[in-house]
Amino acid sequence: xxxxxxxxxxxxxxxxxxxxxxxxxxxxxxxxxxxxxxxxxxxxxxxxxxxxxxxxxxxxxxxxxxxxxxxxxxxxxxxxxxxxxxxxxxxxxxxxxxxxxxxxxxxxxxxxxxxxxxxxxxxxxxxxxxxxxxxxxxxxxxxxxxxxxxxxxxxxxxxxxxxxxxxxxxxxxxxxxxxxxxxxxxxxxxxxxxxxxxxxxxxxxxxxxxxxxxxxxxxxxxxxxxxxxxxxxxxxxxxxxxxxxxxxxxxxxxxxxxxxxxxxxxxxxxxxxxxxxxxxxxxxxxxxxxxxxxxxxxxxxxxxxxxxxxxxxxxxxxxxxxxxxxxxxxxxxxxxxxxxxxxxxxxxxxxxxxxxxxxxxx
Amino acid sequence: xxxxxxxxxxxxxxxxxxxxxxxxxxxxxxxxxxxxxxxxxxxxxxxxxxxxxxxxxxxxxxxxxxxxxxxxxxxxxxxxxxxxxxxxxxxxxxxxxxxxxxxxxxxxxxxxxxxxxxxxxxxxxxxxxxxxxxxxxxxxxxxxxxxxxxxxxxxxxxxxxxxxxxxxxxxxxxxxxxxxxxxxxxxx
Numbered sequence: 001x002x003x004x005x006x007x008x009x010x011x012x013x014x015x016x017x018x019x020x021x022x023x024x025x026x027x028x029x030x031x032x033x034x035x036x037x038x039x040x041x042x043x044x045x046x047x048x049x050x051x052x053x054x055x056x057x058x059x060x061x062x063x064x065x066x067x068x069x070x071x072x073x074x075x076x077x078x079x080x081x082x083x084x085x086x087x088x089x090x091x092x093x094x095x096x097x098x099x100x101x102x103x104x105x106x107x108x109x110x111x112x113x114x115x116x117x118x119x120x121x122x123x124x125x126x127x128x129x130x131x132x133x134x135x136x137x138x139x140x141x142x143x144x145x146x147x148x149x150x151x152x153x154x155x156x157x158x159x160x161x162x163x164x165x166x167x168x169x170x171x172x173x174x175x176x177x178x179x180x181x182x183x184x185x186x187x188x189x190x191x192x193x194x195x196x197x198x199x200x201x202x203x204x205x206x207x208x209x210x211x212x213x214x215x216x217x218x219x220x221x222x223x224x225x226x227x228x229x230x231x232x233x234x235x236x237x238x239x240x241x242x243x244x245x246x247x248x249x250x251x252x253x254x255x256x257x258x259x260x261x262x263x264x265x266x267x268x269x270x271x272x273x274x275x276x277x278x279x280x281x282x283x284x285x286x287x288x289x290x291x292x293x294x295x296x297x298x299x300x301x302x303x304x305x306x307x308x309x310x311x312x313x314x315x316x317x318x319x320x321x322x323x324x325x326x327x328x329x330x331x332x333x334x335x336x337x338x339x340x341x342x343x344x345x346x347x348x349x350x351x352x353x354x355x356x357x358x359x360x361x362x
Numbered sequence: 363x364x365x366x367x368x369x370x371x372x373x374x375x376x377x378x379x380x381x382x383x384x385x386x387x388x389x390x391x392x393x394x395x396x397x398x399x400x401x402x403x404x405x406x407x408x409x410x411x412x413x414x415x416x417x418x419x420x421x422x423x424x425x426x427x428x429x430x431x432x433x434x435x436x437x438x439x440x441x442x443x444x445x446x447x448x449x450x451x452x453x454x455x456x457x458x459x460x461x462x463x464x465x466x467x468x469x470x471x472x473x474x475x476x477x478x479x480x481x482x483x484x485x486x487x488x489x490x491x492x493x494x495x496x497x498x499x500x501x502x503x504x505x506x507x508x509x510x511x512x513x514x515x516x517x518x519x520x521x522x523x524x525x526x527x528x529x530x531x532x533x534x535x536x537x538x539x540x541x542x543x544x545x546x547x548x549x550x
Contacts, residue, residue, distance in 0.1 A: 005537040047544055053485060054492040055512040060426055063386060064419045067393035073401070077411050080402035 164244040164283035171328035172215030176282030189356035208314040230291035231334035245357035246279035290339020446473040495546035503539035
C-alpha cells in the first residue's frame with residue numbers, strides 16, 4: 001500500500017519534472033523494465049492533463065463570471081430583446097442592407113438631379129444679346145475698352161470700345177456684331193495698316209446680333225475677297241479659326257467647333273473652343289478651307305474656352321436684306337474659297353487686309 | 363438604436379496579447395466588449411440572457427484555448443470570430459432541443475468555425491467527465507483534490523487546513539482520494 005502511494009508520488013513528480021537527474025534516470029529505468037509502471041505513468045499523464053485543462057477552464061469561468069457580474073445585463077436585455085414590431089426587427093437585422101439601398105437611392109437622385117441641371121448650361125452669356133437694348137455697355141461684352149492714355153491732350157476723342165469686323169464686299173461693306181456698334185455716336189474701322197475709315201450702319205439685326213457697316217469713303221475699294229461664306233453647317237470637332245483685334249494688332253485664335261448650339265441650346269449659334277478676349281466680338285470664324293462659318297459674338301463667363309459664334313446663314317440673310325446693286329463684288333456664298341489648301345499663316349496673310357478693328361465713339 | 367458598448371472595445375491584438383499574458387484586465391475588456399452582440403443574437407433567436415451568458419462564455423473559452431495553443435491567427439476580426447462561434451454553439455443547442463434553426467436572425471458576418479468547435483467539444487467532454495468525477499468523489503476528497511490541483515496548495519497547507527496530525531497522513535488521504543478520482547474519471 002505504502003509502496004503504491006510512493007510510486008504514485010514519484011510518477012507525479014516525474015511528470016511535473018520535479019525529480020533530480022539521478023532519480024529521473026532510475027525511474028526511467030524502472031519504467032522501461034516494468035510495463036505496469038509505464039502504463040501507470042501514461043494514465044497519470046492523461047489524468048493530469050485533463051485536470052490541468054479542467055483547472056484552467058474553472059479558473060477562466062470564475063474570471064468570466066466576475067466580468068459578467070460587472071455588466072448591466074437587464075439594461076442590455078431591454079435594449080436588445082426582440083422588438084414587438086416586425087418593422088423594427090427588420091430594420092435591426094437589415095441595417096447594413098438598408099443603408100446600402102438608401103445610399104444607392106440618394107446617389108441615383110443626385111445623378112438624376114445633376115443630369116437635369118446639366119442640360120442647362122451653368123454659365124451665363126457674356127455678350128448678352130438680350131441686353132442689347134441697353135445703352136449702358138457691359139464689360140462682359142467682348143468689346144474692348146480702349147482708354148487712350150493721353151486722351152485729354154489728343155484732339156481726336158478716344159475710341160471707347162472696340163471690336164472686330166470683316167469685309168463682305170469689295171466696296172466697303174463690313175460685317176460685325178450688333179452689340180459692338182449698338183448705341184454708338186460714330187463708328188470707325190481701322191485696317192491692318194492703321195488707316196481709319198468712318199462707317200455708318202446700313203443694316204442691324206439685334207436678334208442675330210449682326211450689323212452691316214458701310215465705309216462712307218466712296219473711293220474705298222478692296223481687291224476680290226479671298227474667303228467665301230459657307231453654305232452648310234459646321235460639324236462638331238471641325239477645326240476653325242478666327243482673326244480679331246483684342247489688341248491693336250490682329251490676333252489669330254485657333255480651335256474647333258465644340259457644339260452645334262450656343263448658350264442654352266441656342267440654335268442660332270455655334271459653341272467653339274477658341275480662347276477669345278474682349279475685342280474679338282464681330283470677328284470672322286473660318287474653317288480650314290477659308291469659308292466663313294460664323295461671327296464670334298460672345299463667350300460664357302463661367303467656362304474657359306466656350307465661345308459662341310453666330311452661324312454663317314444669318315450673315316447671308318443680313319446681306320440679302322441689303323439692296324443688292326449697292327454691294328459691289330460681294331462675298332461669295334457657297335463657292336470655293338481662295339484660301340483653300342493654304343497653310344494657316346498664308347491664309348492669315350491673305351485675310352488680314354479684310355479684317356478691321358471697329359472703333360466706337362460715344 | 364442608440365445602444366453603445368459600455369466599455370471601450372479593445373483592439374484584437376490587445377486581446378490576443380492579453381490572453382497570452384494572462385491579463386485579467388484584457389479578458390474583462392474583451393468580455394464586456396462583445397457580450398451585447400451575443401446577447402442580441404440569442405435574445406432574437408429564442409434564447410434568454412442566461413443562455414446568452416453560457417453560450418458567450420463558451421465562445422470565449424474556445425477563443426482562449428485557441429490563443430493559448432498558439433493556433434489563433436488574426437485572419438478575421440475577433441468580433442466576427444466570437445459571433446460565429448457563439449452562433450454555432452447556439453444553433454447546436456437549438457437542434458438538441460428540436461427547435462428549428464432555419465430562420466436565424468443574423469446581425470454579423472459569419473465564419474465557418476466547425477473545426478474549432480469540434481476540438482472544443484472533445485475538450486468539453488473531458489471537462490464534463492472530470493467535473494462529474496469530482497462531484498461523485500464526495501467530501502473531503504473533492505476539496506483536497508481541488509485545493510491541490512486547482513488552487514495549487516502545498517501538502518503542508520492542506521495538512522493544516524484539514525487538521526491532519528502530520529503531513530504523511532495528509533499525503534495518504536490525498537493518495538486515496540486521487541485513486542478513487544482516477545477510477546471515477548477513467549471508468550466513466
